[in-house]
Amino acid sequence: MWYALEKKNKSKRRGVIKLRLAFSAEHNVQVAAQEHRHLLRVLLLHEIEAEKIEKYCWCGRWSGPAEALILQHSAQRGLLARNLALAQWVEYARIHQEHPLSFTVFNKLAIDLLRPMDSGLFSADETRLFWDATKKVLYSCLNSIRKIRRLTLGDKNVMMQLSAILGILSSIFSLKVPEDIDLFPVKMYSWFPQFDENVKMDVLQGLENTVIQSCAEWFDYIVSNNSPETESDEDALRYHIKIIQLIRSDLQKAIENYDKLFIKKINIPYARLLYIAYEKRISDMCMIIIEDVCARLKRIEVDSTDNTELSLGTTLFELYLTLQRYAILGQVLCAEGQLEDMKIQKYHEWFRGGVAHWLDIAVYKALKRIDRAVEIDSLQAVDNSVQYSSSAVDTLTTFYQIKVFWTQLAWPDVEGSYTFIAKIIDDICKCSIAYADKMAQKAELTTELEQLSQSSVYEKKFTISTAWCFAINNIDYIRTSIAPLAKDLGLEEIVEALGEHKTQEEADRCRQTLELIIDNATDTVKNKIIELLEVVANKMAPAMNRYLMEGAELIDTTSNAMDRLLQYLDSNLTTLHDNLNEDNFNRVLLVIWEIMSETLYKLVNTNLEKRRPPAFYSNLHRTLHTLIRFFNLGADETANVQVLEKIEHLLKLHGLETAELIHRYHQERLEEQKEIEEPIYGLITVKAHFIDNLLNIQILNARNLHSMDNNGDFIGKLSTLERKLHSKSKQRLKEGKTSKCDSYVKIKLLPDEKFADIKAPKTHVQKETLFPLFDETFNISLTPEQRAIENAIVAFEMKDKDFLRSKFMAEAFLPFSEIPDTEPETNFPTLEQVHLKLSRPTKKSTDVVRALEHRKGDTQAMDFIAKLNTKANSK
Amino acid sequence: MSGNNSTAMNTNKGSNLQNRNSQRSTLLKVVILGDGGVGKSCLMNRFVSNHFDEHSFHTIGVEFLNKDIEINGEGYTLQIWDTAGQERFKTLRTPFYRGSDICLLTYAVDDRTSFRNLALWRSEFLKYADVQEDSSFPFIVVGNKVDVAESEKQVSTEEAQAWCLENGSPPLVETSAKDATNVEAAFGAAVDVWARLEARLERPLIEDTVDLSKQQSPHRSSCCMPVSSGE
Structure with missing residues (x-):
């Protein structure tokens, strides 16, 4: 096209110039992108302003005109999709700082940008722009997570945002961060826990740090917004319980709402992170106070009415249970290897000193309940099928409450469990005894009252009441429940665990000990029952x-x-x-x-x-x-x-x-004679037989007679035993010497009174020998009645014919029952000789002698005793 | 008479007798304390079952055995609680102190530390046992392992006696669970001390008047039982 060349003020054309003109868009991408970003910024700010868009709400939707403009510009400038995405990423990130936009926008852009970033399609400048913007987005994401507890739970939008945030983080994490980029400048992340500046943190670590920090902040928040009501130990414990409960509820929320999302989106175990972060704080907080309180626990006195220790102990137990639940949650949330290092897994150890206290409380409560149970017991069978009354059932229930305590305690350490079980069984035994005593008192009182109204003055006697029976049945019911209760405490399991934990031998010893304790407990209660039965019987x-x-x-x-x-x-x-x-x-x-x-x-x-x-x-x-x-x-x-x-x-x-008694005495003498082992008074040899009612006795001889002359004086004064010993030695001395012993034998038939008509026959005297030969025969005729006396005895009395009178030397007995009945033609040579051991009555007082001695008014008895004494004392 | 009675009466009642006898004896709870490894369990096992195990284990928490004995014509049933000496078992053993009638404080004559710790054991016991008046509690001091060679002994009888004199004059018995020296004597002495204290408590009125002599007599008789192996 030709254009005239003109000069001002001059109308005359100065010439013509031919120009070739064309319109075209400038193809400087950098400039175009800059333009585009500028456009986006202006438009977005305008839209936010005009449409009054709430924070976190703009999710990438433009108004029509704006959309047209942006489209026009991008088309005119020929911007590629990646350029557009980057421009949006950068600009949105900038605006996001002032007026937060929905994270979904970023999430989508991040996904769009992933491939070009990965493939290195951006220039160095663009890359720098990207990372600068990313830092801003990242900060916002993490900060949102840090403040996660301010979100409304369960809100759909919230979950979408969170999901987007995690998506963004995941996308960023997948990118390689250039060496010169620091994603987490200390300046921005002052709230991060101290970290090593030399080690570069990746997005996941940043996220973890954020989560941990959020826990710390929440923990501090809880702690500073709660405080113990008073300075007392108990309130301090309650305060701890409350804090742990709040923490737990936070964990619970995390588990219910966020944990799955975190794992799905970015593979971070959110709840576990929380758990671990809290665990340290809880452990540090609780350990000291618990150990301190445990060490200062005072003994529970059964008679005291002061309940502070009791409720302190109970609160301590609540804290134990709270920590126990927390520890168990850890076993669900955490991996195998992580648990060992956690202090909370050893929570029970802080309470070691407290267990004894709890056991005391359990006993205390049990005793109180038993008191009450006995008090309200009406001593009536609880139903027709049983023979015990209400207090037995109540008492057993009380014991089962101890079992409930034990189950709750769930003491994790086997050695401790074993020992505590031993203690519990022993305690139950104590409670059973206490119950027995109370029951006895009650029965005593009930019976007294009952019988006060019944008994008459005329005949006052104790009648056994059903009250006593119930008391005893009740105690026995408790007794028989001890062993099953012990089993219910988990005795078997503990012994088994001991076997795994220690050696089988040790486990067996422990089992033995526990069984002994159970046996001991049942026996002790049984003895108590017998004691009460004795009381009743008495x-x-x-x-x-x-x-x-x-x-x-x-x-x-x-x-x-x-x-x-x-x-x-x-x-x-x-x-x-x-x-x-x-x-x-x-x-x-x-x-x-x-x-x-x-x-x-x-x-x-x-x-x-x-x-x-x-x-x-x-x-x-x-x-x-x-x-x-x-x-x-x-x-x-x-x-x-x-x-x-x-x-x-x-x-x-x-x-x-x-008379019967006297004969009884002779029978005993006969028994004694049979027992003699060494006949120190010698032997007498006889033959005897019956022919019908005729008793024939032949006295042949005697040997080793024991001289009664002289020397005997002092011996008589010694005790029987000494005398016997002495006479043995004396006899030896005398052997071979001739002694002045003039012996004869007198035959008596016993019982005396039954044979009163028979005159006692005797032999001739054999002079000066201790081995007399008598060879004399006696025929004594008896009445059939006399012959029939079953326990009749023939007595041979060896006597010493002295200068003035005869002295008793020794005697021997032959019962009728041992004398054979023979045919009339039988004579002595055909009979066996009978050697009878001679003996003397001793002064030993037997029951028979004593019985006779008691009969002071009875001449027959007295005469006999007098005679006996003479015999025993004769020398 | 009622027919019911006779049917029930036919059943065997023979087994009751034994219990009835043991019931007549006095029940005493005995606690054995002392450092780990001084031979508490061995003492108890020797006493109760006359058995000695060279390689016995550490006691876990507590062990329990009972035994009937006769001292001065009186029957006693001893419920013996043997405790674990290691520090880590402290919270496990202390609950058992309460309600004890007799406490055996043990050391090993070849272990000076165990002897030095007697005072600690004594005070631990008093703290947890709920003893009203510590002067009147029947303690007995047992020096175990007198079977060791003279050269290995670290605690002399005189020294132990001196300690006893300063600590309420409990009787001292030197024992060896290994060769059964004085084990019965130790438990016997423990019951004897208990019986004497009990007799004193039962007659509180005359206690004042005889107090001095009573205090003296345990001293004199307390001292060490002759130990045959101390050549």
Whole structure:
């Protein structure tokens, strides 16, 4: 095209110039991008202003005209998508600082920018621009996360924003950060925990630091917004509990709302980070105060009414449980290796001193509850199927509360668990004993009240009440529950764990110890039951005593005292039988029997001095037999009651007539004779046989007789034993020497009174020998009745014919039962010789002798005793 | 008489007898204290089952055994609680002190430290045992391992006696769980001390008048039982 060249003021054309003109867009990308950014900035600020867009709300949507302008500009300038994205990233980041935009915008841009950044399609300048903007975005992202607790939980937009933030962070993290770029300038991130400036942090580390910092800030916030109500230990503990609870609720929120998102978007275990960050703070905060409080805990006194220690202990336990829950949460959130280093996993160790205190509290509470349970117990069976009353059930419930405590405690250390279980079982034993005592008191009181109204002045006697039965059943119910309760405490598991933790041998020893403690506990309670049964049975003793006395004093056997005794026993035993369980009934039966025996024994002994007639004792003896039948005691049981044998024996003796007694004495002498091992008084040889009612006795000889002459004087003064010993040696001395012993044998038939018509035959005297030969035969004719006396005895008395009178030397016995019956033509040579050991009665006082001695008014008895003494004392 | 009774009475009651006997004896709770490794468990095992284990383990927390004995014609059932001496078991063993009747303070004659720690054990016991009046609690001091060679002994009898005199004059018994020296004697002496203190407590009225002589008598008889192995 031609243009005229003109000059001002001059109309004349100065020439023509041909110009070739063309329009075109400037292709300087840098400038274009700058323009575009400028445009974006102006437009966005305008839009925000005009449309009144809220913070964090602009999500990339332009108004129509703006959109057109931007589109036009980008088209005109021929800007590529990546240029556009970068421009937006940069400009939005800048505006975001003043007026935050929705993170979704950035998230989308970040994704768009990823590939070009990765592929290095941007110039150095562009890259710099990108990273500068990124720093701003990053800061905003992290800061949002830091303030995550200000977000409204569960809000959809919030979650979208958070998701976007994490998306952005993830995108940035995937990029390689140039060497010269510092993503986290100290100036910006002053709130980061101290970090090493030489080591460059990546986005994830930055995020972790942010999360940790957010915990720290939240923790401080909680701590500074709560405070203990008072200075007391208890309030301090409560304060700690509250803080841990708040922390836990924060963790809970994190788990419920954010944790999955974090893991999905950027693979960061958010809740775990939180947990670990809090754990340190909680541990540091709690450890000191807990150990301090534990060390200062005062003993729980059962009688005290001061409850401060009690509630302090309870609060301490609450704190324990709170920490326990926190520790358990860690096991869910954290990986295997991370737990070991955590102090919180050893939370129980801070409380070591407190456990004993809690156990004391448990005992204290149990005792109080037992008191109350006994108080309100009406001593009625809880239902028809059982024989115990309410307090037994309540007490067992109380024990199970201890078990609940133990389950809650869930003490993590096996050694400790084992020891505490030992303590708990021992404590339960103590509580059971306390319960037994209380129950006994209650039964005593109830019974007294009941019987106060019933008993008459005429006949005051103790009647067993159902109250006592219930008391005893209750205690037994508790007793039988101890072992199962111990098992419920988890004894087996603990021993097993010990076996894994230590050696099997040690575990076995611990098991043994625990079993011993359980056995000991049940035994102790059982003994308590028996003690109470004795108390009950002893109350029956006076009545039993009275009936026995009455029964014995009346010689007339038609007396009804015996019946009344049996009635009394029967009514009481029926009560016991109907109300006690079988074990206890058997126990009480035995106890009553023992007491009965003792009563009887005492009765016998006190009456011996009172010189009762034999009938008194024989009545008692009959009574005893009736009682034995009544109690239906077998051989085992009778043997159990040692005193029984003694009474039986005594009663039998004292119930015998004097003559019977004397014969009993001779029978005992016969037994003694059989026991002799070394016949120091020599032997006598005889032959004897019956022909019908004729008793033929041949006295052949005697040997090794023991001289009674001289020397004997001082020996007689020595005790029996010494004398025996002495005589042995003396005998040896005398051997071979001739001694002046003029012996003869006198034959007596016993019992005396049955053979009164027979004159005692005797041999001739054999002079001066200790080996006399008699060779004399005696034929004694008996009546058929005499012959038939079963326990009759032939007595051979060896006597020494002295200058003036004869002296008793020794004696031997031959029972009728050992003498053979023979045909009439039998003579002595065909018979066997019988060697009888000679012996002397000793001064040893047997029951028979004593019984005879007691009969002072009885001439027959007295004569016999006098004779016996002469024999024993003769030299 | 009621028929019910007789049927129930037929059952065997023989097993009750043993318990009834043990019930008549006095129940005493005995606690054995002392440093780890002085031989507390060995003492207890020797006493209760006359058994000695050369390589026994450390006690975990506590161990328990009971034994019936007769001292001066009186029957006693001893409930013996053997404790772990290591410091880490402190909180585990102290709950068991409460309600004790007798406390055995043990050391090993070849371990000076264990002897020096007696005072600590004594005070730990008094602190946790709920003892009203520490002067009247039946302690007994047991020096174990007298079977060791003379050259290895670090605590002399005289020294131990001196300590006892300064600490309420508990009886001192030197024992060896290994060769059974004086083990029975130690527990016997412990019960004896308890019985004497108990007798004094039961007669509080005359206590004042006989106090001096009573205080003296344990001294004289307390001192060391003759130890055969101390050549």
